[in-house]
Amino acid sequence: MKRVKYIFLTGGVVSSLGKGIAASSIGLLLKSRGLRVTVQKFDPYINVDPGTMSPYQHGEVYVTEDGAETDLDLGHYERFLDMNMSRANNTTTGQVYYEVITRERRGDYLGATVQVVPHITDEIKRRMTELARTGNYDVVITEIGGTVGDIESLPFLEAMRQLMLKVGRENFLSIHLTYVPFIEAAGEVKTKPTQHSVKTLLEIGIQPDILIIRSHKGISSEIKEKIALFCNVQTNCVVSAKDVSTIYQVPLELASEGLDEIIIKKLHIRAKRPDLSKWRKLVKKILSPKSSVTVGICGKYNMVPDAYKSILEAFVHAGAENDVKVDIKWISAEAIEDGNNISKHFEGIDGLLVPYGFGERGSEGKIKAIKYVRDKKIPFFGICFGMQLAAIEFARNVLKIKDASSSEIKLTANNVIDLMEEQKGITEKGGTMRLGAYACTIKRGTKTYETYKSVNITERHRHRYEFNNRYRMAFEEAGMVFSGINPDKDLVEIIELPSHPWFIACQFHPELKSRATKAHPLFREFVRACKQHRKT
Numbered sequence: 001m002k003r004v005k006y007i008f009l010t011g012g013v014v015s016s017l018g019k020g021i022a023a024s025s026i027g028l029l030l031k032s033r034g035l036r037v038t039v040q041k042f043d044p045y046i047n048v049d050p051g052t053m054s055p056y057q058h059g060e061v062y063v064t065e066d067g068a069e070t071d072l073d074l075g076h077y078e079r080f081l082d083m084n085m086s087r088a089n090n091t092t093t094g095q096v097y098y099e100v101i102t103r104e105r106r107g108d109y110l111g112a113t114v115q116v117v118p119h120i121t122d123e124i125k126r127r128m129t130e131l132a133r134t135g136n137y138d139v140v141i142t143e144i145g146g147t148v149g150d151i152e153s154l155p156f157l158e159a160m161r162q163l164m165l166k167v168g169r170e171n172f173l174s175i176h177l178t179y180v181p182f183i184e185a186a187g188e189v190k191t192k193p194t195q196h197s198v199k200t201l202l203e204i205g206i207q208p209d210i211l212i213i214r215s216h217k218g219i220s221s222e223i224k225e226k227i228a229l230f231c232n233v234q235t236n237c238v239v240s241a242k243d244v245s246t247i248y249q250v251p252l253e254l255a256s257e258g259l260d261e262i263i264i265k266k267l268h269i270r271a272k273r274p275d276l277s278k279w280r281k282l283v284k285k286i287l288s289p290k291s292s293v294t295v296g297i298c299g300k301y302n303m304v305p306d307a308y309k310s311i312l313e314a315f316v317h318a319g320a321e322n323d324v325k326v327d328i329k330w331i332s333a334e335a336i337e338d339g340n341n342i343s344k345h346f347e348g349i350d351g352l353l354v355p356y357g358f359g360e361r362g363s364e365g366k367i368k369a370i371k372y373v374r375d376k377k378i379p380f381f382g383i384c385f386g387m388q389l390a391a392i393e394f395a396r397n398v399l400k401i402k403d404a405s406s407s408e409i410k411l412t413a414n415n416v417i418d419l420m421e422e423q424k425g426i427t428e429k430g431g432t433m434r435l436g437a438y439a440c441t442i443k444r445g446t447k448t449y450e451t452y453k454s455v456n457i458t459e460r461h462r463h464r465y466e467f468n469n470r471y472r473m474a475f476e477e478a479g480m481v482f483s484g485i486n487p488d489k490d491l492v493e494i495i496e497l498p499s500h501p502w503f504i505a506c507q508f509h510p511e512l513k514s515r516a517t518k519a520h521p522l523f524r525e526f527v528r529a530c531k532q533h534r535k536t
């Protein structure tokens, strides 16, 4: 069997340098050379997964096909590589300790003192090599979350060092992503933070092979030489990654610096020349749209755009396919709660998206926003909580069921959205929602069918509540069409209003399946409807 090559990506100096984008870009470059690649992320926090964290803390929770609640970087991996990730692609410190402590309680350690080295690091190494052991990959890229120097990520770096010895230097590559700031007063860039960050790695026993240098405007060859000298790296292995206007340019930037060439040389990989033609076309479309549309997003996590990461990216993909730029206007659900002046908030808006959400706060504002666009025939797209609220709005204002609500918001005689039978009695919070991919049957003759052009689809879920089937007939009689149904449990997955130019809402999360070069059909058609709305 061919040896699997390991690439590790660590980050230095500051967080938010775009390690996830860098890992995805490296993955894309190697994949486009015909290699079988996967990317995994190791997160230093103690939570077993981000599923229990607030969107304010962690941004979006990315759900995989197999129902794992994971870090949002896995979304980038999927979008860039056009591949499904799984539970095995994201490990947290919480999972590692959980596993080791469970074994200890079982008595597996036979009287030994259980320690960070070797027991925790052994479990980390087991996970670091798990995907490699499937035989499905030539290269496994591992992104280590956090910044070098953090107390929390130390065991990951130690495991990485041990693994380097185990698999051999020729099969192991360490890439460090760092930052070179421009100091206005001095009128020059500063390399010292990078030197310090590399020094910290060296103290742990890891010599980076390649440095990817983030900076605002790029770095000169003199600066590259200086960094190479101080950090003990070959000059051609100091790769510049300056700010670009879209994340989708990053792979092309890194390719123009020769990064993929350096990687395959250092790892002794034989691979064909990369084919990036599709990707170049995408970037061209993103950078030079023919026109624009404005989509209003009415949510309650508006101040943390990371909370809607996949939705925002799905709009980039859908915009590219429609030759438009999708501008986002954030509409605060709470600001329109009193119902006054709604039209002011909707000035210039070509379509409304109501995204996922939890809890009562902001829900009445979202319901008012949905009523407004339903009345005014402005395109509407509801996702998960957005679909549930669209159902409540319809029940209240069309069926005149005044107390219609979701039992998540308020218990009334008419909970048109209610807890699923199997959710009743569940008290544990972690990993207990309806999670991951489920089948959905699309009704022919609907807009939904025209969109998917297929009867059998699967989509990813993350919710506890469902449309209450007791109300199905009344809704249908009033003109609502249930255009997508889960065939196994007869659950409502998609609703649409044929009397409206574009009013579709789904119980699942289509944004999780949108890919850079393959926009999700619902996003693509929603943006098309917005374009139509702008024209008229």
Ligand code: GLN
Residues within 6 Å of the ligand: 355, 356, 357, 358, 359, 383, 384, 385, 386, 408, 462, 463, 464, 465, 466
């Ligand atoms: N809070 C709702 C539920 O749990 C919707 C969840 C969501 O929007 N992802 O069913």
